[in-house]
Amino acid sequence: MNNVAASSKPRITTLKVYQIPLKCRGEKTRLSGGRTYPQVLSTIVEMTTESGLVGFGESVPWGSNYLPAYGQGVATGIAELGPVLIGKNPFLIGAINELMDRHLMGHPYVKTAIDMACWDLLGKQLNMPLHDLLGACNAQPPLLSDGIGNEIDAELDANIAHQRADGCRQFAAKASGDPDRDIAFLQGVATRLQPGETFKIDANGGWRLDEAIRVSRGTQNIDIVFEQPCRTYEECRDFSRSSCRPMILDECVDSLDILIRAKGDGILNGLNLKIGRHGGLTRARTIRDVCLALNVPMHIQDTGGSNIANAAIGHMAYSTPERVLLQVWNTMNLIETVTATGGAFVEKSRMYLTPGPGLAVEPDMKVLGAPISVFG
Structure with a gap:
């Protein structure tokens, strides 16, 4: 798969970051200990290659007291990663993950949307659904x-x-x-x-x-x-x-x-x-x-x-x-x-x-x- 991707030498040219509050559905959002969530914050990444191919990914920590993660932290972390991702090959997803780990230790929830967008791009490049x-x-x-x-x-x-x-x-x-x-x-x-x-x-x-x-x-x-x-x-x-x-x-x-x-x-x-x-x-x-x-x-x-x-x-x-x-x-x-x-x-x-x-x-x-x- 990497040989196919590498032969075309694609590059990430643009990375856009969106944040959207997601409205939760009533009592279904209740966790133990009285934790409730009227809304959670979604961070969506739009990744574009030089050929115009576009991939998307999403990361949504469930509030700030469920796991050691919080919604505003996703965009803050991506600000550390965005500049180093430009010009890289999004189809070499293992290399992308290694690059992110070198520039930001831990914080996996920050990297989720980027990794997902790379997979979306790879599927589109190969004209294959992601589950395949x-x-x-x-x-x-x-x-x-x-x-x-x-x-x-x-x-x-x-x-x-x-x-x-x-x-x-x-x-x-x-x-x-x-x-x-x-x-x-x-x-x-x-x-x-x-x-x-x-x-x-x-x-x-x-x-x-x-x-x-x-x-x-x-x-x-x-x-x-x-x-x-x-x-x-x-x-x-x-x-x-x-x-x-x-x-x-x-x-x-x-x-x-x-x-x-x-x-x-x-x-x-x-x-x-x-x-x-x-x-x-x-x-x-x-x-x-x-x-x-x-x-x-x-x-x-x-x-x-x-x-x-x-x-x-x-x-x-x-x-x-x-x-x-x-x-x-x-x-x-x-x-x-x-x-x-x-x-x-x-x-x-x-x-x-x-x-x-x-x-x-x-x-x-x-x-x-x-x-x-x-x-x-």
Whole structure:
């Protein structure tokens, strides 16, 4: 692939950066510990080559208290990288990532949109959809992971019925962070599950270790998967060992080192793979491929985003073999602001992709507005 790309010797001539507040959808944006988000900030990169080819990427940290990242920091970091990217070959994506790492240590969320735009350009150059470039392993539209609500009420019952009718066999919700309330909620959900159905409770690291153990012991009668019960890797490890319950790791797996450590510790039951947490599709693909080799099941997600990031999720999911793909997250379940057409779309709780090269998205430039910075 690199030989094909290198033969044309393309160069990045312009890098434009846009920032757009994304309006969130009500209570669906609530995390444990009372964290709520009326809006999050999207940074979208438009990368142009000397031939006029244009690629797009998006990075959206979910507020400033979910991960060590924040929306305004994306554009600030890109200001460090923009000047050194001009004139470089965007199709040599490994070299682009090495260049970014040399000029900005860490801060993977800053690099996500740039890496994504390079992949979009490569797909357009080769006239191939991104999922073909990433592996093209999944012929079936992946099933969505969507919350059923956080209260035992008529809305929760309606959400379960709707998702069940669409073929969902595992339902999900966010923990409140209050162990007593969470135990009562989970017991209420248990009475609504049918044989063969399971439930995933996502604490977003909101329980202390002792609280997570209490919730586990208070729900022994329910087939539950726990997602990121505690904040740190060590707490999650100790929870897994003491509870013997299935656990999906999420926020604490911020590197390949932690992933390998979890495998060695015997607690890598599953992973939430978030593209933006690892700096884009390139590094996320590495994590994905290691999980594939280790037979570790995955949810494919991102830290946040609108239509552009959602398209990247879809393409990554379609390139992941079904045997390890659990579910995907549709970012637009939480976001009202539409930034592009095309990309990924949903029918009956499954994600489909718009045909076309690269991400196959068409940004709405009226929504993006004027760029906040231009390089080149």
